Amino acid sequence: MNPIQNDSLKSTISAKANEISTDGSFNRQTNRFTTPFGNNPGELPVEANRYRLLWTPACPWAHRTVIVRSLLGLDQVISLGTASPLRPKIAQVDWEFSLDENGVDPVLGIQYMSEIYKKTDPEYSGRPTVPVIVDVTNHRVVNNDYFKLTNYLETVWKPFHKEHAPNLYPESLRADIDALNEVIFHDINNGVYKCGFALSQEAYEQAYDQLFARLDELEQRLSNQRFLFGDYITDSDIRFYATLVRFDVAYYSAFNTNRNLIKEFPNLWGYVRDLYQTTGFGDTTDFDSIKKHYHMSITIFVDKENVKILPKGPDLSGWTTPHGRERLSNQKEKFLIDTKE
Template structure:
């Protein structure tokens, strides 16, 4: 029996009584480090599994590339199209023979179940697998980039940027927490809401925070000044998916990111930075959010009415009449 078979028909309860989305907790959270009980930092021992569609996984892959860890931690890629089993699995269908060439598995759940025989949640990416025993050791997407930036520093490439500088770590952590709750997870709170009230609350929080960051970025190039930090990686992973996916699929439709003067230019700036745009697969993102039947909750069975876009601008002046230099008679 594969992990996929074992989890068929099961899905964790992630919707609260008020209709709000509550993301499941990570199962494998042992930190990397040198202390007893921590995961040893050893080149070639681990494989990072990701999907180009997933924002949580994407940010780990961005950091891995920016810091030059490609030859230290191998990378396995699952398809953006999950199998027809609601909210259950990721599949290695992009690889030859439909299996990961290092782990020899077809479904990601096989690793989760073999590591924890009682696991019943969604197998998630990113997940770090110890290739020596094919066991999942860390799927803590919230802290994984910090481990790569800090504990894996001995393996960073020469002149690698400091994405998590010591003197800013407290401030970065505080901003990351806000970005997570209101933006990274905020779009999912909108998309997976099971009540109108829960959706509108998440919608308002999301755009209030985007407005705050729009103002912040009017004064500086990146979130903490003239250099990229871990916070920029986390924000980018959501913003780059916003116009292509969340705006319509998750009903986050007050504004497109490209309609924000500063946020729109900020995304372009990061996209053109090595490690960001070259790890961004917009085709995979669109397939996942618009074609994967496991990502949109039952085709809006809860009948959530989109709150945006704001249409008052339809009454604002325009200059289209200048094209012909005259107006039609019926307009007079």
């Protein structure tokens, strides 16, 4: 290994180690680029065709952003760049545009995600994460705040929503949605990672118990209502879906979240199939990419064993079977259409 590769390797291990606490628990790195979109001074201007969303279908944080982009019709004004679900075999943890012709993103001309981060901030030392929004006028990262990004798309990007776009973040429910999103993030979305990346038995078991306590709670909540806030899909459902759809094919075995499969929760299983069979959800879900990433390519330390086996299962045919969730709703439509907000 030459000195440059060795320095890069040391930097990567150091960055990853910063996400593990002394008790062995996983603490996800904070987002570096968090300037909000809006119309106020200092905010990112909301303009059609100015930005490019970079993602990989494997990543739940990126997936939920792509779902919202699709549901709201913002795919007409924000372009999409797709990285491979397989990590490149290089010193640093990265994403690669190997699916594109010549192995580079056709708009930004980059091979690795880290290139756009380093171009924006030469001192950037964290993992290059997705989703990330890049300003195509200057090829600079402007936002990688996965926690708030869907909310920006749902609110200040409204002038570019398609006709009759669903209201995924109604003002009357925003406080409740925000509160539930916090729970979903810490105990479920990030909870599976806390299980999978834990480096102590105590940290793993604590995260495991919290994860399944929340799944049990939401299983009960969905026993008498179709979606998390009743008859209509909201931002919270999209965030919850991104973990549920990956659970049985990835987290259950790869992250040792193995008390129950989602298929074994009657209400959660019907609920996630209901969403999967909705335009914007299933058509943006790539099980092949998810399985390849979590079973063959996911890394927390770069010195882990390189030999990975891709599981043949599970059977995916059940995703298109009837879910019967209509009986819990008096509404034909799954989305609240409200053009006043």
